[in-house]
Amino acid sequence: MPTPQIPDELLAKVARRAVARLTRTDRPFVAERVLGVCAQRVRNRRLKADLLGEAAAAQLGRGLVPRHLVQAYAAELACADAQLKSGRKKEAAAALCRALQLAFHRVPHIDRLHSPLSDDPVGFTARLRASATARAVAAPRGRKVLPAAPPADRPLRLLVVNRANANFLGLLTERYANHPGVELRTLDLAVDPEIAPLAKGLQRMVELPLGGQAGYGAAVEAALRPHLDWADTVFVEWCSVAAAFMTLVDPGSTRIVVRLHKYESFTHWPHIMDFSRVDDVVFIAEHMREMTTAAVPRLLAPDAPRLHFLHNALDLRRFDRPKSDDARFTVGLVGMAQIAKDPRWALEVLRLLRARDERYRLLMVGGGISPATSAAAATYHAALEKDLAELEPTGAVRRLGPSDDVPGVLTGVGVILSSSVREGCHVGLMEGAAAGAVPVVRDWPFVAGRPHSTRTLFPEDWVVTTPQQAAERILAVTASEEIRAAAGREASRYALSAWDWETVRADYDRLLLGSDRDVSSPVEDPLRKADAQ
Structure with missing residues (x-):
């Protein structure tokens, strides 16, 4: 019926x-x-x-x-x-x-x-x-001409573009501002008086590729064309609104390089971008490339941009300073302004440590989670504050807040902890390791168990899964100051050799300046071949 x-x-x-x-x-x-x-x-x-x-x-x-x-x-x-x-x-x-x-x-x-x-x-x-x-x-609209080879008879004209976030650009712009083979310009889309009103508004950015917003398209073309005509290479920081905006127009013979950190992979921007107008996409971690290409598989298509893995540009040598006498029992957590940092996990580690030895304490460096962000953030913030209300009066936790001298603060930290559920590379942990604090890294749950994860980014003995394992590692590496100092020196050597700008800058030179642009990791070709089969 x-x-x-x-x-x-x-x-x-x-x-x-x-x-x-x-x-x-x-x-x-x-x-x-x-x-x-x-x-x-x-x-x-x-x-x-x-x-x-x-x-x-x-x-x-x-x-x-x-x-x-x-x-x-x-x-x-x-x-x-x-x-x-x-x-x-x-x-x-x-x-x-x-x-x-x-x-x-x-x-x-x-x-x-x-x-x-x-x-x-x-x-x-x-x-x-x-x-x-x-x-x-997101359909490929392409470009009328191929990107030109780097000029042989004059400095390369490099345009570095961001929109209101240049946090990770300092060393890059300093390097190329003083490089004899480069003529550098920077463009912040949020402050340029002509471009700022154009570089926002999701609907018109979406409508333009559908064949609407002709007036908007003409205005974007007029605003960007002088910059694109001047530059040989454009380096766009963050694969978000700035990258989507820059690819609304044909870049001509100008090469476009986009760097993706972490946040962008959890946004809509990579899903609506025309990657046929991007020549290279730089990921700061293999696991972020793996997750992003799974969600946006056209990045693995035969005509997709070249994909690269380059570490962030970090000045780690300034963190290499002697430890203070009381650093051994101080665990540091640098950065806790996002729920993804999961500072409550760090507090659970601290409780386990203090059950064995009350000399252990946690130093929290950075701003806190804003409860105004969302109801979810407010709920986590309330639970965190309840935990801290229990621990702070005993001296177990000290909240330092934002600091202008993180290298100085880290001289008093013997162990650096990553309690996060996800990271791109976790700059605070890398800085702590360079400072000679012994790293203890949670196996970030967002990428745990995948071919690329926390365990492939860091040495295996740094990584733990549970608060109990974290506490046991901390107890073992701080059993004496001699043991802690030796482990800290080894961590510092590793951090400086792998991630310091003195090491990493050659890869950026090859990517941005050299004729050999193959700075990808060895797994890139197999990844693309497997996807094509």
Whole structure:
């Protein structure tokens, strides 16, 4: 006997009651199931997307990951594709933007201790890759001419581009500002008076490749063309809005290099960029390349940009200073402004240490987690403050806050801890190792067990899985000051030889200046060949 068709209006009414219940209960599971059943039966495409989007927004507003997050963003993609098929480009772009903002909301990926994207990068992004609208936005538009070879009769003109974040560019710009073979210019898209108003607004960046926003496209072309015509090579810092903006226009014969750190892999930007206008993508860690290419497999296509792994540019020699006499029992945690740093894990390690010896203490360096970021951040912040209220009065923990003299602070740290759930390379840990603090590194859960992970970035004996293992390693390497000092010297030697700018800068010279641009790791060719087969 056929089931009678329930009117969409009635289903929507029931679904919205379920959404209202989501905002009032700590046990939302039944309401989410009701919502799912109702939304699946709604025939109107736009109404279905609205219902699932409202429910997702309600859960995200509470700091929770919706059960129907993938269905919600997929429903918006279905609307986008229908609008695109009907020739309504503006409406298609708007629906795609809503889908992207749902799929890559910060709560599921940034403000939690695990992420559906890192758990299953292929599965989580499958609906996006299947969308006609998303494919049209990221479709290769190419360039009219190939990038030119480096000039032989004059200095190479290098343009370094960022948008409001030049944190990791200092050594690079200093190097090439003083290099006789380079003429350097820098461009911050956020402060350039002509470009700043253009280099924002997701919807018009999405609509332009769909054939809309002709006036915007002309303005971007006019603003960027003088910079592109001047430069031989453009180095774009962060594979996010700046990179997406720079690739809105044909770069001509100018070579485009984009560096991706970590944050960008958890955003929508790599999914909407035209990589046919990028010649090289630089990753600062193999595991970030592995995760990003799983989520964005067109980066492994035969016509994709060259992919490279180059360490960050870090001045580590300034951290190589003698330790103070009381460093042995001080564990350092540098940087704790994000939930991903998981300082509560570090506090659990400290509790285990102090159960054996109350001389151990934790020094926390850097700003704290802002509870205003999201409900998820507020929840973690409250739990962390409760922990600290217990430990700080005993002298077990000291919060130093941001410091202008981290090398000086680290002279009093005997062990440097990475408690993070994810990192690109964890600069604070590398600096601590260079300073002669013994590294203890959590096996970052976001990438644990993969071909490239914490265990392939750092020496195996640095890496632990549990707080108990971390505590045991710390107790072993601090059993005496002689043992700790010897382990610290070895860590410093390793850090300086592997990651210091004196070592790394030759790779950047080869990438940006030399005719030999093959600075990739040995696994790159097999990765591409396996993907092509």
